[in-house]
Structures are given as structure tokens and as C-alpha cells.
Amino acid sequence: MRIILHVDLDAFFAAVEEREHPEYKGLPIVVGADPKEGKGRGVVSTANYEARKYGIKSAMPISKAYKLCPNAIFLRPNFELYEKVSENIMQILRQHADKFEQVSIDEAFLDVSKRCKNFEEARQLAILIKEKIFEVEGLTCSIGIGPNKLIAKLASDYKKPDGLTVVEEEKVKGFLEPLPVEALLGIGRKTAKVLQEMKIKTVGELAKADPTLLISKFGKVGAYFYQMAHGIDESEVTEEWEPKSIGREITFEKDVDDIKFVFQVLDELIEEIYKELLKQKYFFKIVSIKIRYEDFETHTRAKTNPFSTQDVRLLRNFVYELILPFLQKEKKIRLIGARVSGLNKVEKQRKLVEVFK
Ligand code: TTP
Ligand code: MG
Numbered sequence: 001m002r003i004i005l006h007v008d009l010d011a012f013f014a015a016v017e018e019r020e021h022p023e024y025k026g027l028p029i030v031v032g033a034d035p036k037e038g039k040g041r042g043v044v045s046t047a048n049y050e051a052r053k054y055g056i057k058s059a060m061p062i063s064k065a066y067k068l069c070p071n072a073i074f075l076r077p078n079f080e081l082y083e084k085v086s087e088n089i090m091q092i093l094r095q096h097a098d099k100f101e102q103v104s105i106d107e108a109f110l111d112v113s114k115r116c117k118n119f120e121e122a123r124q125l126a127i128l129i130k131e132k133i134f135e136v137e138g139l140t141c142s143i144g145i146g147p148n149k150l151i152a153k154l155a156s157d158y159k160k161p162d163g164l165t166v167v168e169e170e171k172v173k174g175f176l177e178p179l180p181v182e183a184l185l186g187i188g189r190k191t192a193k194v195l196q197e198m199k200i201k202t203v204g205e206l207a208k209a210d211p212t213l214l215i216s217k218f219g220k221v222g223a224y225f226y227q228m229a230h231g232i233d234e235s236e237v238t239e240e241w242e243p244k245s246i247g248r249e250i251t252f253e254k255d256v257d258d259i260k261f262v263f264q265v266l267d268e269l270i271e272e273i274y275k276e277l278l279k280q281k282y283f284f285k286i287v288s289i290k291i292r293y294e295d296f297e298t299h300t301r302a303k304t305n306p307f308s309t310q311d312v313r314l315l316r317n318f319v320y321e322l323i324l325p326f327l328q329k330e331k332k333i334r335l336i337g338a339r340v341s342g343l344n345k346v347e348k349q350r351k352l353v354e355v356f357k
Pocket of ligand 2: 009010
């Protein structure tokens with residue numbers, strides 16, 4: 001039997017700001033782009049729970065957030081600080097896991113199957129972890145405990161903020177049944193709508209659906225939906241996650257349709273990424289791009305190079321190649337970004353070549 005914890009910090013960026021500014025306590029806080037009195041561009045990174053009462057949430061246009069609550073405290077994100085806080089917390093978490101996997105800046109899985117004999121011991125460990133995080137960083141988190149990553153993640157989401165939800169193997173079915181299908185990873189609004197047409201609204205209903213019908217409707221992922229609905233997830237907690245990536249993105253002051261200008265800005269972003277790579281002495285393997293149109297339709301694409309490199313021409317070629325198909329639309333562009341990941345301190349391939357020379 002496996003015992004997995006999923007830890008997710010509460011309103012992370014906003015909670016850090018609240019800690020840094022005790023004078024904001026109890027007030028709605030929105031971290032994100034400058035609202036410029038409702039005319040601002042860009043989006044909300046996150047909002048504290050007070051601000052969420054007004055309907056403000058992550059990824060919403062900042063102008064809409066301003067409309068919903070003009071009196072909220074609007075702050076620009078301080079990524080350096082959040083990254084430092086995140087590092088400290090991940091270090092605490094790592095110490096309490098047999099296997100550890102950081103999933104994002106404020107989220108991690110801990111496999112504790114060896115160190116905890118049963119779910120009760122895991123619950124005690126989770127309480128201890130919550131206390132430590134609060135003691136060291138003054139922040140709260142929500143923890144889910146389950147027999148696999150899927151259930152642990154759903155459980156941490158179940159009660160927020162400052163939640164602790166334990167779902168033992170025998171309780172999985174009852175826990176999943178009433179959840180809306182959108183709670184499952186990969187089921188967004190579009191898929192949920194198709195499912196609804198099939199009279200499937202809850203995970204329990206999804207579990208009872210005919211799997212061949214799901215596959216005929218959704219292809220391979222249909223089988224995956226069916227598995228998730230039954231609480232099946234064999235994936236391991238893996239430590240291979242590459243925490244570092246270097247990226248830059250920009251939201252234009254005005255939506256843009258001048259392709260030449262887009263390439264100019266892209267070149268600047270690439271140059272900045274390249275400088276940062278040299279500064280931090282990293283070699284990359286993966287290049288990704290992001291583009292958002294005026295109607296908020298957003299796309300990301302990535303391409304992996306077979307070896308680690310620091311070659312700025314390769315970086316530029318990859319970015320161009322990835323972004324090109326998205327520049328041939330009628331729509332104006334609101335945001336573009338580029339990122340390198342799969343970072344390494346050594347240029348593996350070249351070392352090998354040198355050995356064989
Ligand atoms: P989340 O864990 O998704 O959100 P949260 O921690 O703010 O709130 P919750 O209590 O619901 O967990 O994301 C972690 C941080 O990542 C969040 O504080 C800000 C950042 N983020 C963005 O910048 N943009 C986004 O769209 C999302 C979802 C998060
Ligand atoms: Mg969070």
C-alpha cells in the first residue's frame with residue numbers, strides 16, 4: 001500500500017504579501033498586473049481569500065478584477081521573494097518524504113509509504129509539516145493524503161485554506177462519487193460540456209459510463225478519464241522534476257498585429273533569456289513558447305533538443321519555429337513569451353565528444 005501526501009500553499013503569492021505587510025491583514029489583496037484604474041492590461045496572478053469573495057481569481061484580466069473590487073490592494077508580484085520562500089518550504093517538505101516531487105512553485109507530492117505505517121501516522125506527519133511551515137515561514141497550506149497522487153491532489157483541493165483531508169483506500173469511491181467531473185485533471189469546460197450532453201456530471205456518473213463509448217468520444221484520453229473516475233493512478237512520486245526554468249513574457253500595452261514588431265520583441269526576450277543562461281551557467285534542452293490572442297485564447301508549445309546546449313541561434317530557431325504557426329491568424333496578439341527548461345550545469349553531449357576525441 002502506498003501513502004501519498006499532496007501539499008499546496010494557500011493563496012501563495014498573496015499570503016506572502018500579507019505576511020510582509022501586516023497592515024493589509026483582513027483586506028482583499030490581488031497580486032498581478034497594474035490595474036491602472038481599470039484600464040490596465042495583463043492578468044491576476046492570485047488573490048487572497050478575502051478578494052476571492054468578490055469573484056476575483058487567478059488568470060482573470062486585471063481590469064475585470066478592478067471592476068469587481070476597486071478597493072482591493074493591488075500589488076505587483078515579487079517573484080524573487082516567492083521563489084526564496086518556496087525553496088525554504090520545499091526543503092522542509094523534502095526532509096519528511098521517502099520520495100519527493102515538486103510540481104510547481106507552491107505544490108509538492110511526498111511519498112511517505114516507508115516512514116508511515118498507516119494513514120493515521122501520515123495524518124500526524126501532515127500536522128507536523130503544517131506546524132513547521134507556519135513556524136518557519138508564517139504561511140498556511142492545505143494537505144491531502146491518499147493511496148495515490150490523483151487522490152492526494154483532489155484531497156488537498158477538497159478543503160482550503162488550511163485544510164487537511166485524509167482519504168483512505170476504502171473511502172476513495174465515496175470521496176470521488178459526488179465530485180464534479182471538472183475536478184479531474186484534463187477535464188476542462190469543453191470536455192465537461194460534452195460529458196454533460198452524455199448525462200455525466202459527477203465523477204461517480206463517469207465511473208459508471210461505458211468505457212468504449214468514452215474512448216469513441218474522446219480517443220485515448222477517454223480511457224484515462226475512466227481510470228481516474230475509478231481512482232486509479234499508478235504514477236510514481238519522482239524526484240526527477242527539473243525545478244529550474246528561465247522564461248520571459250510580455251503583455252503588450254496594446255494588442256499587436258504587426259508581425260515585424262512581434263519578432264523584434266521576441267528577439268529581445270530571447271536575448272534576455274540568453275543573458276540569464278550565461279549568468280547562471282545553465283545549458284538547456286527544452287524550448288517553449290506562449291502566445292495569447294486578444295480574445296484570451298492561449299497556446300503553448302515546446303520542443304526538446306536531443307542534447308543540452310547554450311547555443312543562442314538554436315534557441316532563436318526553435319522559438320521562431322514554434323511561434324510561426326500562431327502568427328498566421330487574423331487575431332491580434334496580446335502576449336508572447338519564451339522559456340527554456342530541462343536545465344543542466346554541464347553540456348553533457350560535448351563532454352562525451354571530448355572523451356572520445
Ligand atoms: P495555486 O496554488 O493554483 O493558487 P494559490 O496558491 O494562489 O491559491 P490556492 O489557495 O487556491 O492554492 O498557484 C500558486 C501560485 O502560482 C499563485 O499564488 C500565483 C501563481 N499563479 C499565477 O501566477 N497564475 C495562475 O494562473 C495561477 C493558477 C497561479
Ligand atoms: Mg496554492
